[in-house]
Amino acid sequence: MSENKAASRYAKSLIDLSNERNALEEIKNDMVLLAQVVDENPELEAILKNPIVPLTKKAGILDNLFVGRVNEVTSAFFKLVVNKGRSAILFDTAKAFIAQYNAIKGIVTANVTSATELTAESRAEIEAIVKKEIGANQVVLNEKVNADLIGGFVLKVGDKQFDASIGSALNKLKKELALGIV
Known part of the structure; x- marks a missing residue:
């Protein structure tokens, strides 16, 4: 075993x-x-x-x-x-x-990487979204600051990831321009 x-x-x-x-x-x-x-x-x-x-x-x-x-x-x-x-x-x-x-208790750990320190308001908003989407009773936020994101945040819960960073959006736009999609 x-x-x-x-x-x-x-x-x-x-x-x-x-x-x-x-x-x-x-x-x-x-x-x-x-x-x-x-x-x-x-x-x-x-x-x-x-x-x-x-x-x-x-x-x-x-x-x-x-x-x-x-x-x-x-x-x-x-x-x-x-x-x-x-x-x-x-x-x-x-x-x-x-x-x-x-x-058992419905406690979920969410990892948030943001460009700047999260405010109490944005922290509460992220917790509410995770509770609603995942169906959790409680959310434990692990916060990390990464200035390379430029702005926004990246949220990871289990094997799911939501990328709302400006850096990611710029990279996506750059790829689309290079491929002539836009």
Whole structure:
């Protein structure tokens, strides 16, 4: 079984258990914490993926980092995964958990690249459009500024892209002029 499939299955099981224990929000926060800690400390991911590091050492490191900071279900889950020899997929499991949680709650991530910083008004407008078009309950905007766009923005949601940048419009016009379409 591929590691992504295994991580996804572990995440699904943890979501089911979280729902059973009425702790979905808390465990989601724990998975976000794990993902942040691993993002900020790539050495931790290297240790978890290293087959030479003993399982007891991996479990001890996770205990030191997370005991008292996470739900007991999360703590038990970490121990279970490590004892099964699957610590290499913990980070991927956390990401899969967050993705599955977002799908359940109707939370969509939209990436917006604009020529200038978005105003509160344009941010709200983009969120409203994404909610309407995608049918999302909530939109998380990841914003990026790229002056090469000249003006406008590029919006990506999942595998869909909407390009409303002036730079793109100029390039399209340039191609049409070169082909003699206009």
